[in-house]
Amino acid sequence: MADQELDELTAHVSDFLAAHDPRALGRREFLRARFDAGLAWVHFPVGLGGLGLARESQTHVDALLAEAGAPDNEPERNTIGLGMAAPTILQFGTDEQKHRFLRPLFTGEEVWCQLFSEPGAGSDLAGLTTRAVREGDTWVVNGQKVWTSGAQTSQWAILVARTNPEVTKHAGLTYFLCDMSAPGIDVRPLRQITGEAEFNEVFLTDVRIPDAHRLGAEGQGWQVANATLMNERVTIAALPRPREGGMIGVVADTWRRRPELRTPELHSRLLKLWVEAEAARIAATRLRQKLAAGQPGHEGSAMKLGFAGLAQRLSGLELELLGADGLRYADWTMRVPDRSDFTGHDAGYRYLRAKGFSIEGGTSEVLRNIVAERVLGLPAEPRVDKDIPWKDLPR
Amino acid sequence: MNDDLDLLYTDVEESLRDAVRTLMARRWGPERGIARYDGDTSDPGLWSALSGELGLAGLLVPEEFGGAGASAREAAVVLEELGRAMAPVPYLTSAVVAARVLVKVADKELAGEVAGGQVAALAVPLSAAPDGSAALAPVTVGGDGCLSGEVRGVAGALDAEVLIVPVTAATGTQLWAVERAAVRITPVVSLDMTRQLADVDLAGATGRLLADGDMAVRAVDEALELGAALLASEQVGLAQWCLDTTLDYVKTRRQFGRVVGGFQALKHRLADLYVQVETAHAVARYAAVTAAADDPDRAVAASVAQAYCADVAVLAAEECVQMHGGIAMTWEHPAHLYLKRAKADQLVFGTPGNHLVRLSPLIDLPARGTAGQQTAD
Numbered sequence: 001m002a003d004q005e006l007d008e009l010t011a012h013v014s015d016f017l018a019a020h021d022p023r024a025l026g027r028r029e030f031l032r033a034r035f036d037a038g039l040a041w042v043h044f045p046v047g048l049g050g051l052g053l054a055r056e057s058q059t060h061v062d063a064l065l066a067e068a069g070a071p072d073n074e075p076e077r078n079t080i081g082l083g084m085a086a087p088t089i090l091q092f093g094t095d096e097q098k099h100r101f102l103r104p105l106f107t108g109e110e111v112w113c114q115l116f117s118e119p120g121a122g123s124d125l126a127g128l129t130t131r132a133v134r135e136g137d138t139w140v141v142n143g144q145k146v147w148t149s150g151a152q153t154s155q156w157a158i159l160v161a162r163t164n165p166e167v168t169k170h171a172g173l174t175y176f177l178c179d180m181s182a183p184g185i186d187v188r189p190l191r192q193i194t195g196e197a198e199f200n201e202v203f204l205t206d207v208r209i210p211d212a213h214r215l216g217a218e219g220q221g222w223q224v225a226n227a228t229l230m231n232e233r234v235t236i237a238a239l240p241r242p243r244e245g246g247m248i249g250v251v252a253d254t255w256r257r258r259p260e261l262r263t264p265e266l267h268s269r270l271l272k273l274w275v276e277a278e279a280a281r282i283a284a285t286r287l288r289q290k291l292a293a294g295q296p297g298h299e300g301s302a303m304k305l306g307f308a309g310l311a312q313r314l315s316g317l318e319l320e321l322l323g324a325d326g327l328r329y330a331d332w333t334m335r336v337p338d339r340s341d342f343t344g345h346d347a348g349y350r351y352l353r354a355k356g357f358s359i360e361g362g363t364s365e366v367l368r369n370i371v372a373e374r375v376l377g378l379p380a381e382p383r384v385d386k387d388i389p390w391k392d393l394p395r
Numbered sequence: 396m397n398d399d400l401d402l403l404y405t406d407v408e409e410s411l412r413d414a415v416r417t418l419m420a421r422r423w424g425p426e427r428g429i430a431r432y433d434g435d436t437s438d439p440g441l442w443s444a445l446s447g448e449l450g451l452a453g454l455l456v457p458e459e460f461g462g463a464g465a466s467a468r469e470a471a472v473v474l475e476e477l478g479r480a481m482a483p484v485p486y487l488t489s490a491v492v493a494a495r496v497l498v499k500v501a502d503k504e505l506a507g508e509v510a511g512g513q514v515a516a517l518a519v520p521l522s523a524a525p526d527g528s529a530a531l532a533p534v535t536v537g538g539d540g541c542l543s544g545e546v547r548g549v550a551g552a553l554d555a556e557v558l559i560v561p562v563t564a565a566t567g568t569q570l571w572a573v574e575r576a577a578v579r580i581t582p583v584v585s586l587d588m589t590r591q592l593a594d595v596d597l598a599g600a601t602g603r604l605l606a607d608g609d610m611a612v613r614a615v616d617e618a619l620e621l622g623a624a625l626l627a628s629e630q631v632g633l634a635q636w637c638l639d640t641t642l643d644y645v646k647t648r649r650q651f652g653r654v655v656g657g658f659q660a661l662k663h664r665l666a667d668l669y670v671q672v673e674t675a676h677a678v679a680r681y682a683a684v685t686a687a688a689d690d691p692d693r694a695v696a697a698s699v700a701q702a703y704c705a706d707v708a709v710l711a712a713e714e715c716v717q718m719h720g721g722i723a724m725t726w727e728h729p730a731h732l733y734l735k736r737a738k739a740d741q742l743v744f745g746t747p748g749n750h751l752v753r754l755s756p757l758i759d760l761p762a763r764g765t766a767g768q769q770t771a772d
């Protein structure tokens with residue numbers, strides 16, 4: 001960013017802070033004012049929480065606000081809203097939708113979840129069976145979703161449903177914004193590998209969604225969903241982090257604090273993983289610079305692939321490093337967390353939870369297909385079901 | 396660690412890349428590289444073109460010394476292209492390592508000559524890491540001012556007109572400049588004949604003292620660190636060639652009625668390789684830009700670059716061979732040039748393992764417990 005632009009932005013933040021004392025206002029009120037001042041996500045348009053600036057400038061704004069002791073919007077409580085729903089609504093939403101949804105999403109007043117996966121449709125998302133049938137100005141939705149993280153604590157959901165079974169599977173989908181308090185939505189926690197219930201199954205029975213909450217055109221659901229997934233991967237990949245910012249920092253910290261745990265074999269593995277973590281971090285910096293320079297950054301999917309494997313190997317190493325302590329586990333009781341918190345747990349939890357990194361948001365195998373086909377131009381997997389109307393597919 | 400450094404290429408750097416690539420396309424090709432293994436040492440004029448027409452030998456030499464006063468950023472781009480072309484030029488050894496020593500010891504005259512294309516070589520084994528071991532030079536100086544000792548496995552010595560020799564003297568380490576005519580240089584049959592090594596026998600040679608003591612040790616170490624940092628760019632160029640060439644091949648080679656690139660077993664490995672090559676690009680670039688900016692992080696960046704990129708280059712070359720099948724095992728196919736260079740490069744200026752050891756204190760991850768604490772090993 002040019003120096004002058006940066007100075008103007010700094011001045012804008014100072015003016016805003018002068019008019020809105022973060023210590024005097026409540027979190028909600030402060031965040032609403034921040035959105036209205038265009039400081040929510042500066043790369044969004046004016047009037048929608050942004051100033052139309054480069055995405056990178058946000059880091060500068062966040063730093064200034066943090067310095068002034070401003071409360072943040074607890075992003076770990078609304079990762080799907082902030083990382084996936086918001087950019088998709090911005091890209092495909094009507095003016096009314098953008099004005100209705102973005103502000104409370106940013107402030108955390110409305111938390112979002114993602115109703116995509118189904119028991120019969122995970123990697124093959126386009127094969128989903130949840131049906132939405134139009135009745136005048138509303139859609140009536142029936143079906144079952146699964147693995148829905150945070151459904152218990154969310155007010156809204158992004159939802160993909162089948163609106164036309166007569167056409168091929170990709171062509172018959174439509175994307176909706178779904179009120180989680182609507183009658184007919186039944187959320188049942190699913191306990192996971194760590195003991196807690198982060199995700200749920202969600203049953204939808206005659207759930208009525210007004211047509212005004214359709215995002216994108218009827219039949220355009222696949223494109224809209226893909227935009228969501230791309231955003232998710234770029235969000236994960238291009239996140240600015242300091243050196244030792246992630247899982248590596250946790251392990252390095254243990255190494256430094258507890259010399260009695262050190263062995264030569266663990267040392268060489270730790271150093272290797274440190275280099276890999278640092279390499280991934282530098283690659284993410286380069287990806288951000290490429291995106292800012294308007295160069296194609298295909299690496300979003302690729303980077304997520306790298307991060308998943310790295311976090312898994314590091315969390316495995318952490319248990320070995322801890323030795324006897326690695327055999328203890330903090331708490332197997334069933335709980336429903338209200339936020340994703342990876343580093344706040346113990347090593348056993350991290351080891352188990354990290355296994356999901358190569359499954360959620362596209363499995364590593366599916367991401368390898370995407371990189372091979374879309375980036376490297378290799379032939380697509382054989383698709384036996386591509387040209388057949390969805391209703392005639394074997395299930 | 397510095398996130399503000401620009402890891403992309405400037406327009407100037409891109410046109411530099413074009414110039415080197417065009418030159419290589421005109422005067423060099425893999426068949427000539429293969430011929431080197433059969434004893435062909437004929438000179439296609441690559442070095443005179445690089446240093447003369449393009450003036451690239453002096454990129455790292457300041458203008459007041461007669462150089463171009465550019466930086467490691469530009470030199471790294473040149474090395475990417477040389478790695479891609481597998482060109483047998485003493486760029487890394489003369490224009491990077493030797494030039495850096497001469498600039499560091501402020502020998503204006505010799506630095507200026509090297510900038511102009513005269514070839515110099517630092518007389519250390521190509522495998523020497525930037526770990527202070529230059530102080531243990533095998534060459535000594537007698538009371539008559541004559542040197543004795545031999546340095547084995549020196550790269551760039553065959554082309555060199557002058558050698559920069561670390562010498563163990565009574566007072567400590569010294570650096571000498573020794574003319575080629577004063578030494579015996581014996582070519583070595585090398586794993587990588589596109590960067591052929593030589594044994595340098597200094598018995599009876601005399602020369603000129605360039606520096607001594609701490610300055611001499613630091614100059615060698617800094618030059619080797621810069622060599623390690625920029626070698627990563629050569630490795631990236633090499634790895635990218637392997638990836639590109641393999642992609643071209645698997646998209647056309649058919650078996651079982653399909654192109655083999657459609658088989659998921661290969662697709663997934665290529666996707667993984669792509670991730671690593673992209674990451675290596677970023678890491679090599681970071682090493683180059685921190686060196687260019689003399690950033691406090693440059694030592695860490697150089698060792699991260701070698702610990703990461705050396706292995707990626709080897710993997711790329713190995714996958715290139717495997718995914719080509721039998722054709723890659725033939726003398727006529729260029730894959731072996733890249734495999735030999737990649738594997739040799741892994742040992743150059745320190746192995747990945749040497750660089751992990753070097754990183755350990757720099758990033759405060761020590762091997763053992765500190766005194767008074769119980770250790771497990």
Ligand SMILES: Cc1cc2nc3c(=O)[nH]c(=O)nc-3n(C[C@H](O)[C@H](O)[C@H](O)COP(=O)(O)OP(=O)(O)OC[C@H]3O[C@@H](n4cnc5c(N)ncnc54)[C@H](O)[C@@H]3O)c2cc1C
Nearest residue numbers: 114115116117122123147148149356359360361362363365
């Ligand atoms: C912790 C966690 C949280 C989640 N949160 C959400 C959420 O909030 N909302 C939501 O909608 N979903 C969520 N998911 C679901 C997630 O997106 C799916 O689990 C994922 O897409 C995989 O689908 P699946 O589980 O049906 O596995 P499947 O698709 O059945 O895959 C089984 C195996 O087959 C492999 N495979 C499948 N297709 C191919 C292929 N073409 N080539 C090679 N291998 C293939 C897969 O990689 C995998 O190894 C979450 C998952 C996890 C683990």
